[in-house]
Amino acid sequence: MKYALLASVCASLESTTKRLEKTALLSALLGKTSSQDLPAVILLVRGKVFPPWDERKIGVAEQLVIRAIAAGTGHSLPLIQEQWKKTGDLGDAASFLMQSRQQQTLFTEELSLNEVYLTLRKLAAVEGPGSVDIKVNLIAKLLTAASPDEARYIVRTVLEEMRVGIGEGTLRDAIVWAFLPQVAGLFDEYLEPVRQETSLDTVHGLVSVPRDARIIAPDEKTARSIYTALVDAVQHAYDMVNDFGTVAQVVQKKGLKGLEEVQLEIGKPIKVMLFKKAKDxxxxxxxxxxxxxxxxxxxxxxxxxxxxxxxxxxxxxxxxxxxxxxxxxxxxxxxxxxxxxxxxxxxxxxxxxxxxxxxxxxxxxxxxxxxxxxxxxxxxxxxxxxxxxxxxxxxxxxxxxxxxxxxxxxxxxxxxxxxxxxxxxxxxxxxxxxxxxxxxxxxxxxxxxxxxxxxxxxxxxx
Missing domain, CATH: 3.30.470.30 (DNA ligase/mRNA capping enzyme)
Structure with a gap:
């Protein structure tokens, strides 16, 4: 997958405040993503390259990113800082300055998603003498090959501030929309129609419904209970492994039945059980x-x-x-x-x-x-x-x-x-x-x- 596709989707996500539109955009992206790329896509769209429980961190400060933008664009540090002050967002500043960059690389190949993902993960491993220069060069190399939109989201990912409004609930629902059966009458305007239709009166038997089917329920109440069961299945699997990338891979390959088989894994922490406060x-x-x-x-x-x-x-x-x-x-x-x-x-x-x-x-x-x-x-x-x-x-x-x-x-x-x-x-x-x-x-x-x-x-x- 080209990183340009992810950047384009992120721009669209950023342009809308409507959760259902965000869900539709993200589900369409996931539907086009190979199993191998799903973990990277799901992390990158939220401005991450490591899951929350991974002890590795990118650990790059804004001033270092400014140096990388200077190296990648040829613009001066004062100019970058001035543009940053105007926009209030270093990613937006990088995007603007890329349009008039002084540094140009001839015959540059388009950035792949994997290249961006692996390069940013390398930042966490760089330590010791000369580490600052190495980090600057790694980021600058990506920016030199990036389009303005790509530069915006590369910089934001380095700083782990994506600003596209994708929370856990939206991501969970996007996985449901992308890889599980549609439920007729719910979100029809956001989903591509499918050919196969299956009638279902209850949630029983849901596991046997093909994932590319469209479920016809007798009434809206039943339709919503079926949809809730699909959402709960994804949520339950996520609760087991705290990793939407793993969940997406499982449901893409094995559907609803695969989600039911997801178990706790040593090394992947779950969210701890919380308790409500009582008056007395x-x-x-x-x-x-x-x-x-x-x-x-x-x-x-x-x-x-x-x-x-x-x-x-x-x-x-x-x-x-x-x-x-x-x-x-x-x-x-x-x-x-x-x-x-x-x-x-x-x-x-x-x-x-x-x-x-x-x-x-x-x-x-x-x-x-x-x-x-x-x-x-x-x-x-x-x-x-x-x-x-x-x-x-x-x-x-x-x-x-x-x-x-x-x-x-x-x-x-x-x-x-x-x-x-x-x-x-x-x-x-x-x-x-x-x-x-x-x-x-x-x-x-x-x-x-x-x-x-x-x-x-x-x-x-x-």
Whole structure:
């Protein structure tokens, strides 16, 4: 695929604020994309070259991009900065200046999507002496061969600010439109008509409908329930792997049946399960029912742990990989968990190494961004890993397993050791009095409060 096609679609996406128009434009692009190129297209259209959980980052500042624009166009740094000030967008400034560039390359081949994608990924690996010049040259080489539109989106991708208004919901719906059956009466004006029509009265049997078919439902309510089932199938697969590129490849090759087969993968973090805030304990028990599983709510930061053999990967709530910053947690997981493969959910809590008193989150927050003197930081600001859920255990996915059973599996998989790795303190409360007493116990221990969970609840990512 030529990068010009992606740039053209991005320009069209940027020109409209209507979500359905954006969905139609993006679905048309995905429909033209080979399986091999789908991951790159899906990342690039959102101004990325790595998925959110990948520890690699482009890491290029605006001033370096300005130097690359100067090298690629022959224009002076002051002129570029002046144009940037006028437009407020360095990508727009690059696009404008490309129209009057002083640097011209004869017989330049059109940029391919893969060339842009792989070159921008190289930026993350450039380190050490001379790295700035190497990065400038890599970007400048692309800009020299780029059209004004292509330059706009190359620069924005380098800065990871695409500005075309594509969120997760639009991307998910575009995958549905591109690779799953149409539903007659819904979005007809945005979709190309297909020849084959299939009548369907319910969502049952949907998996057997050819993906290039047009479903005829008896009424609008049924049509919308069928469409919702298609959207939910894509969303469920995305929840498993947090990677729309993988999801798009699966549905393009295997359709709806393939989506149902998507499983959690070690190394690909999922969005953690979130909880609603209750007004008081009575409100919490009304929401989850009795008996309720109550757990201390710890004043730390959320951590998702992936383990495969001796390899351990740690991710924050925002899916950022922080394995290198917490060698002490990696060691604790390796020494104190019995499972060969698992995905765990927990909280990292700091404590004073002298008094052993637990500390507020702010005391250890600096460890997340630390890149140097890591072992010293681990000794000065030690942490305890507190586990409260398990989503995957020795090859078995546990998302649909009731919470009470997941807790039992977690308990049997961990060897607790104070100030290293422990299980969240828990009790099953049958009455409001028991719940209030446990809440007070949490507060007396210096924790934020308690979490109330349904004993039969599945794990719902996000």
């Amino acid at each position: 304990m009575e409100d919490a028990l009304t929401t989850v029912g009795k008996p309720a599983a109550l757990e201390f709510k710890y004043d730390g930061f959320r951590m998702q742990i992936h383990k495969k053999g001796s390899q351990v990967m740690l991710f924050t709530r925002n899916l950022e990989q922080v394995t290198a910053q917490f060698p002490d947690v990696v060691a604790a997981v390796n020494s104190n968990t019995k499972a060969n493969t698992c995905i765990l959910d927990g909280e990292v809590v700091g404590f004073d190494p002298k008094t052993k008193r637990y500390l507020p989150f702010q005391s250890i927050s600096q460890r997340i961004r630390r890149r140097h003197n890591i072992m010293h930081m681990a000794q000065e600001f030690p942490v305890e890993l507190t586990l409260f859920d398990i989503m995957y255990h020795n090859g078995i996915q546990l998302l649909d397993t009731p919470f009470s059973q997941r807790r039992e599996i977690l308990s049997s998989s961990v060897i607790p050791e104070n100030y290293k790795i422990v299980l969240a303190q828990q009790c099953n409360a049958n009455t409001l009095e028991e719940a209030d007493a446990f809440y007070q116990k949490a507060r007396d221990a210096g924790q934020e409060g308690v979490m109330a969970k349904k004993l039969d609840a599945p794990y719902k990512p996000g």
